[in-house]
Amino acid sequence: EAQVTQNPRYLITVTGKKLTVTCSQNMNHEYMSWYRQDPGLGLRQIYYSMNVEVTDKGDVPEGYKVSRKEKRNFPLILESPSPNQTSLYFCASSLSGQGGGYTFGSGTRLTVV
């Protein structure tokens, strides 16, 4: 089944403790992206990647890192999480990133206390 897989689905952590949210897609998509979704603010792009080793900032990149060492994987790294990063996170992929629909993962609900 074609899908984007995120792990974990739920995560509660403490301020300052480094964490990684994994994202993997099995559709050979070139384009991958991370979004966060907050009430009243909608989906906002954090980082995106056009292909392996090519990443760039979205609208809200502060406090996040990403890497794209393999085409299928695009992990999101929070080096020192803070409470304002409590949110619902989505990974998405698209064949080319130029007009194709996105396939989203099921989401990761992160709480930083």
Next chain:
Amino acid sequence: SQKIEQNSEALNIQEGKTATLTCNYTNYSPAYLQWYRQDPGRGPVFLLLIRENEKEKRKERLKVTFDTTLKQSLFHITASQPADSATYLCALGYSGGGADGLTFGKGTHLIIQP
């Protein structure tokens, strides 16, 4: 910067009627516009894409129109069913450069009442 406006209040429609959702944008027109469905706690699901040179697109009970003069897209669900209840997001995309530049609206919550 680009601003996307979708009805922030919930839209209540009786089952069997046509539901019409609106997406308005300011400033420059996108190269294409997409519509997604999102259920609570789940990721958005892609429904339809319409490009700037297209007036209308259809898929089963769904229809999307795109008016670059009015800077508006309308999303219609005909013969609506309670199972169509969800939040619907529009997203604008821009060609050129490298990035997709997909910007999402905040969504409209649609409730289909039996």
